[in-house]
Amino acid sequence: MEETLLDIDLKDREEYIINMGPQHPSTHGVLRFETCLQGEMVKYIIPHCGYIHRGIEKMSESLSYPQLVHLTDRMDYLSAHMNNEAVALCVEKAMEVEVTDRVKYIRTILAELSRIASHQLWWSAFGMDLGALTTFFYGLRDRERILDIFEETTGTRLIQTFITPGGLMNDVHPNFQKRVREFVTYFRKKLPEYNQLLTGNVIFQERTKGIGYMSKEVAISYGVTGPSGRGSGFHCDIRKLAPYSAYPFVKFNEITATEGDTFARYWVRMQEMSESLDIIDQLVDNIPQGDYMLALKAIKAPKGEFYHSVETARGELGVFIVSDGGPNPARIKYRTPNFSNLFVINKIAAGHKIADLVAISGSLDLVIPDIDR
Amino acid sequence: MYDFAPFIDSYTSYLNAHFSPFWAGLISMVSLGVALLLFYAVLGLYLVYAERKVCAQMQNRMGPNRVGPMGLFQTIADLIKLLLKELIYIRNADSFLFNIAPFIVIVASIMAIGSIPFARGLQAVDLNIGVLYILAISSMGVIGVLIAGWASNSKYSVIGAMRSGAQVISYELSVGLALLCAITFAGSMQLSEIIASQQDGWWIFKGHIPAFVAFVIYLIAGTAETNRGPFDLAEAESELTAGFHTEYSGIKFAFFFLAEYMNMFVIAALATTLFLGGWLPFHLYNFTAFNTVMDYIPPVFWFFGKTAFVIYVMMWFKWTFPRLRIDQLLALEWKYLLPISLLNLLLISFLTLMQWHF
Amino acid sequence: MALLTTFREVGTYFREIYSGVASLVRGMRVTGGYFVRPQTVTQRYPENRKELKMFDNFKGELILVHDEQNHHKCNVCNTCMRKCPNGSIEVISKKIEGADGRSKKVLDKYIYHLDMCTFCGICVSVCDEHALKFDQEFEHAVFDRSKLVKQLNLPGSISQKEANNE
Incomplete structure (x- = not known):
């Protein structure tokens, strides 16, 4: 019989419990791991979330569809474009309209750029979790270039609110293609440096290989998606399973690994960065002409229930809209990737050391506002 | 500049001529203490500054650049800030031990500095067991760390202190064995004699590969002994927030911080003295012209230059490598460093016995 | 036979050390390279207010x-x-x-x-x-x-x- 969180007798607390979080350098936000220790060993972990719950789903019920897009940026702020895209695609599906190819291409390029940016930040923070402090600055240095591209087109760096139901907020900047191309060549050169600094490092490999093993079955039963799930051999890339936007037009590989340990999750993300560069490479030179926004009279979903999911940098983000035909959703539900990814931590980190817990939670790449919404 | 002995001698004879022997001794001791403390504070602060600049450059940043030209007074400003900060009183802490721990740590590092030869004739005490003394004193610091962790009554601190205990006790062995290599070569534990034995070449060159291996082992184990990255498990920022000094604030925290840098200096200075010829200049085998030019550089610069190089290498380690896990840390010591240094010591003893070193 | 295995084990032991040290040196070359050839990307913000231009x-x-x-x-x-x-x-x-x-x-x-x-x-x-x-x-x-x-x-x-x- 598998031990679950509920089986642990919560009354009997003659145990050495430390609270990692809500203010702790390794949780990257206001998350609390109630960690029971035996010496250096972690016996079990109870994650406590909800410290940054803002009621985004409830707030969205009183906002129209174009308005509620700006709240989705604040969920997983590192993949803001993908979050916007998820809502936009769901509403477009409900309205049965299709955006122009130009919009599709731009959406995909932006999504892949933010995937790279997100993975860069994850790489930086992951290195820092393991004590390699220099990674943080190299990752951020390269991420700045992507944020510059975003800023030039959308006006903001982190939470863009650029993709909206029916198209984009405005057309891309004339420099966009040039800058994206520059970035692709620049980052192709910098990526090997990442590997020299961290991936090949013997200490790093010792710290990550064989740590936090997650089997494919566990990944599926906990609903772990994204690079974390793919590290366990779970084919869960929505871009492949149900291609949306411009993904049907491009050739790319779904990166999976079978090892299921922390290093596999790390490796998948590192490969995804170069895969995303390839996707951008295929798209950026042939952005078709067209309108950036559909001329829609009113953005209203018909009565009914609609679901659409996209692949964010952390996994599957599903948007479920229940509509009564009005301009606002009657109920909106986000299936956020981090919420599912978080709760596997007790399963995979129990029995390891404290330092491994930090490495494992880093390899799951948690963004806390996405958990709490 | 080249020899401090006449200056020191004239100072002592001046004191002896004008004061009674008791007062002369007291004044010389006090002036020595003040000089060492001043040296300690200034050096500690500028090591912090150096580290911040070095890591900034490695990370494509500027580092401190606001206070003073190139941020030179930044750490002084930081010290003033720390002096003025509130010392937070931990209610359930063992207040006596809690307060005494930073002093143990800092006193250990000050005492070690006392017997380091900075230049010809510039050495406070030239003990005949100098190496042993520094080794003994610098390992006292860990008692302070253990006390700090225990007395803070914080779970993070206890874990950090226990890690530190396990770590320092194991790595002490490798440090000792690596130093024994140099001692075997020199045939003495007196630091001045070890330097004298390197008159015709530094041990790292004279002692073939085993000396180099001993130097590398000493550097690794020494970094571990100072609790610096990649061996900073005792404070492991991402795991234990700040480890053993989580609960310390203000100047007590500054003591721990300063002691870490001064321990690093002691380790580097010892490496310089034992392997890199101390304050001796660099000489090429028979190039008299080159050697004369080298002799013009004062010994103080030689000493601090070499020490700075060793410190730079230790900083380079810290800002490149990820942190080890506690079991890997111990495995590194007991499975790799210790057997290799034992083997190395055996080789060196053989070399010395056969007089095969240069 | 046993001796051979021992030799092989000793060989792996030293090979491990060698490859480990080599990987560490590779990492140090990256950071050391930036130390020797500084490429500062940060800016001195309030001082560069005049040149600082935001995107359109x-x-x-x-x-x-x-x-x-x-x-x-x-x-x-x-x-x-x-x-x-x-x-x-x-x-x-x-x-x-x-x-x-x-x-x-x-x-x-x-x-x-x-x-x-x-x-x-x-x-x-x-x-x-x-x-x-x-x-x-x-x-x-x-x-x-x-x-x-x-x-x-x-x-x-x-x-x-x-x-x-x-």
């Missing part, structure tokens, strides 16, 4: 566009106020007597709550008159929250429509 589309703060005659384009349709997701915009109108004797609705105060704005840009995109724009100003820090509530129409300004009728 940068969303600093909302402004009501005024031309040289102090005319703005707002015709008080209130769309921006209605479309704003978090109520950062208050359009206050007043009635004035036009030249033809009929009372008209014109802009009295355009209040912008910077403290509530999330910079989604909906107001700018829904404005048919292109009366709104985002400015480059980004230094918003103030000591009093009430200073973040701004009136966007300049004192004495009138709308272009109003000006044309006169």
